[in-house]
Amino acid sequence: MSADRNVDGSVAPGYEAVREALASHPSGGSALCVLRHGEPVVDLREGWADSARSRPWTENTLVNVYSVGKPVIALAVLLLVDRGLVGLDDPIARHWPGFRARASVRQLLTHTAGLPFFPVPRDAPAWSDWDLLCADLAGAEPEWPPGTVAAEHALTYGHLLGEIVRRVDGRPPARFVAEEIAGPWGLDFSFGSAEPSRCAELEFDRPERPDLMLGEPGSVRARAVLNPPGARDLAVVNSALWRTAVVPAVNLHATAVSLARFYAGLLAGGVLGDRRLLSTALVDELTAAHFTGPDLFIESSTTWGLGVQLEPDGTWGMGGLGGNAAWADPATGHAISFVTRQLGDFDRVGAIDAALSSVRLLS
DSSP: OOSOOOOEEEEOTTOHHHHHHHHHSOOSEEEEEEEETTEEEEEEEEEBSSTTSOSBOOTTOBEEOBGGGHHHHHHHHHHHHHTTSOOTTSBHHHHSTTOOSOOBHHHHHTTOSSOOSOSSOOOGGGGGOHHHHHHHHHTOOOSSOTTSOBOOOTTTHHHHHHHHHHHHHSSOHHHHHIIIIIHHHTOOEESSOOOGGGBOOOEESSTTHHHHHHOSTTSHHHHHHSSSTTTTOHHHHTSHHHHHSOOTTTBOEEOHHHHHHHHHHHHTTSEETTEEOSOHHHHHHHTSOSEEEEETTTTEEEEEOSSSEEOTTSOEEEEETTTEEEEEETTTTEEEEEEESEEOOSHHHHHHHHHHHHHHHHO
């Protein structure tokens, strides 16, 4: 087969610049979906699902989207809030007896709980031991008084929120997401149950990329992503260990269409098709500003909603390591998702966003 593949898929009239943006920034395996008011206007893919370039990327290809999955586990907790089972300002210990840090559910959702690190050094196989890592977090002292400092809980976020789901609902978080979010909304994503034959193989765009992602030695960023090891190790993230582990902070395996549909449902006030998952009031709460200021992990000023980042232009969503991103633009009704197996920077997302901006001018 040819070493390169052109962009496949469709775009609605007026969105041709978006196709050109994707074609001009190939990654050897990626997909882009844009919905407007829930209807597809861009559905594109390019490249391959593996580094050997033997499996073309298709509409059914799953890829690990890293932190793009964080709003999914956040929504799981918000469903429990909507049902009156959890309060946003409840102390975590109310639902998780023995939890040491005096942090609230809201502080967990906004990355201000002071628990951005797993406190006990572990090896990579610990990713498959949910109870072990949750016990480590339960005994941890916060790095700062909860509510005072933001530092994206890069690896800990999913275990902290997922364990609340498990203790309140009784179902493991992956099952809860499958039955209460993915199933009702018809979304093709999951934690811990990705079909190997459908998974894209991750690779870095250049050899030095893992070190560039790490940050300065001893920094919050470096400390947050090094324990347990493996989240940036291709031998781990392309393995059965990782794909069957439940790491809701960073290992959602998803299609581009499923993520765009997720945001379309939130844009529509918590309704997708004929299925309401969340009240409009809680969607408004999710997308409201709960913290604005420096984030020590991101190393820039950030505004956090309840599981999503809010941008100055009014958009909100979440990016993930390597250039994955999914977001909503309320001004245009766009729900956008870009997913890639080639881990690099966000230049590709920037080009796509710029192309969409030109479409907005014509709308």
